Amino acid sequence: MMVAAAATNAFFPVASLPPESGAKTSSKLGGGPATLDTRGTKSNSASSARLKVKTHAQAPSKVNGTRVGVMESLKCENEMVSPAPRTFINQLPDWSMLLAAITTMFLAAEKQWMMLDWKPRRPDILIDPFGLGKIVQDGLVFRQNFSIRSYEIGADRTASIETLMNHLQETALNHVKTAGLLGDGFGSTPEMCKKNLIWVVTKMQVLVDRYPTWGDVVQVDTWVAASGKNGMRRDWLVRDCKTGDILTRASSVWVMMNKVTRRLSKLPDEVRLEIGPYFVDSPPVVDEDNRKLPKLDENTAEYIRAGLTPKWSDLDVNQHVNNVKYIGWILESAPILETHELSSMTLEYRRECGKDSVLQSLTAVSAGSDGGEVVDFGPVECQHLLRLEGGAEIVKARTEWRPKHVNGLGSLGQLPAESG
Numbered sequence: 578m579m580v581a582a583a584a585t586n587a588f589f590p591v592a593s594l595p596p597e598s599g600a601k602t603s604s605k606l607g608g609g610p611a612t613l614d615t616r617g618t619k620s621n622s623a624s625s626a627r628l629k630v631k632t633h634a635q636a637p638s639k640v641n642g643t644r645v646g647v648m649e650s651l652k653c654e655n656e657m658v659s660p661a662p663r664t665f666i667n668q669l670p671d672w673s674m675l676l677a678a679i680t681t682m683f684l685a686a687e688k689q690w691m692m693l694d695w696k697p698r699r700p701d702i703l704i705d706p707f708g709l710g711k712i713v714q715d716g717l718v719f720r721q722n723f724s725i726r727s728y729e730i731g732a733d734r735t736a737s738i739e740t741l742m743n744h745l746q747e748t749a750l751n752h753v754k755t756a757g758l759l760g761d762g763f764g765s766t767p768e769m770c771k772k773n774l775i776w777v778v779t780k781m782q783v784l785v786d787r788y789p790t791w792g793d794v795v796q797v798d799t800w801v802a803a804s805g806k807n808g809m810r811r812d813w814l815v816r817d818c819k820t821g822d823i824l825t826r827a828s829s830v831w832v833m834m835n836k837v838t839r840r841l842s843k844l845p846d847e848v849r850l851e852i853g854p855y856f857v858d859s860p861p862v863v864d865e866d867n868r869k870l871p872k873l874d875e876n877t878a879e880y881i882r883a884g885l886t887p888k889w890s891d892l893d894v895n896q897h898v899n900n901v902k903y904i905g906w907i908l909e910s911a912p913i914l915e916t917h918e919l920s921s922m923t924l925e926y927r928r929e930c931g932k933d934s935v936l937q938s939l940t941a942v943s944a945g946s947d948g949g950e951v952v953d954f955g956p957v958e959c960q961h962l963l964r965l966e967g968g969a970e971i972v973k974a975r976t977e978w979r980p981k982h983v984n985g986l987g988s989l990g991q992l993p994a995e996s997g
Contacts, residue, residue: 710751717857718800719752722818725793733981735788738908738919742783742901745813745827748797758851763894768847774833775895776809777841781829781924782863787822788918794818800857804830807844809852812862828861836895839929866923870973871943873962878939882910883966885936897929903972907961910940917957917978927970935966955980 710721729740753759753766760770769775789795796816804810808830815825833842875881891902904924908914930936944958961974 710755712755718798719748719755720798721748721751722794722796725789725791727791730791735790739901739905741825742904744797746901748799749811752799756855766848766851768851772845773835773837774842775836776831777834778900779830779832779926782866783827784863784921785825785919787824789824801855802857808832814862826862828863870925870975871960873939873941873960878941880910880912880940882938885938887932887934892932897931903963906938906963907974910938911959913957913978918981920977920979922974922976925973930971936963937966938963
């Protein structure tokens, strides 16, 4: 109670008065009017004061120097009586208002308390890592984190190769955007937009050491370098945010195409000046696979999937089929999806296809088979061709596969350490 009284006095200061000051003031100045209730009658405080005066009345008093009778004296005393002395209780503004304020404060505090999450957090997500990414390493490397969503995993409870490829494509575009080089096109710089130029990928190599699972957070680093006189190389390095382990390495070569004529174009000097400061002088993150991809047709292919047609959702803003979609089509005819997982692939893009195209996916198992039958316990190598029904080649590919149980047992060798 003493603490409460002290707290209340801090909000409602009360001036201390001498015990007899009220009575003396009333005698000298004539006092204030008696307290009235809502009906216009005098309140109990006035009655108490009247009784007090009556009890202490000893002799007729003088008013303005004239002696008066007892009744007249009581009448004058009654009119000059002081208000009730100030106490802790009657100095409070309103108990209901104070109670409402205290209740509001407690409810607000309880709400804030309930909003707090006391569950232990993973150290890699204490700070929201799912923004648009950032430029690191002296402005030459772009970094972005991704959380593997439930709709991005397959029957094996791991992220699909298409999910990983989408992460690579997303970071490439966000790199251009964050660097301030994004024009009106899809990854095109302002000078490229003036000349109706777009980037197209001609070759890509991907090496997957381990696939992330639902809820994992992956960190994707990407950077660019020169590739010949008219090309650009883009590399990616994907790590597990929690362990730092390398999950995926990828390297690609890009050239320019005129989006009106659909013909390849040289790299203009204006564009070179835009992107040149961002080139990194480093070797590819994946050793280039220079092995020639063998010719594949209906006579040499062991598995053929025909009648593949792109949907409207398969097109990008440049009105051609997204290169990630090609990978899904290539794997349509692979006979080992249930027993093996993709460990590496080399893709050579020959031409684009549009929304009206009809395609065929051809696959031949070149290693890891026994009399045409795939060996379940060993690595497998396949050759692929994605072509139009008329025979024009769209993508040629080589894929390497490992048994799923091997990766599950953790017996796979680790990738070589990074140089430097």
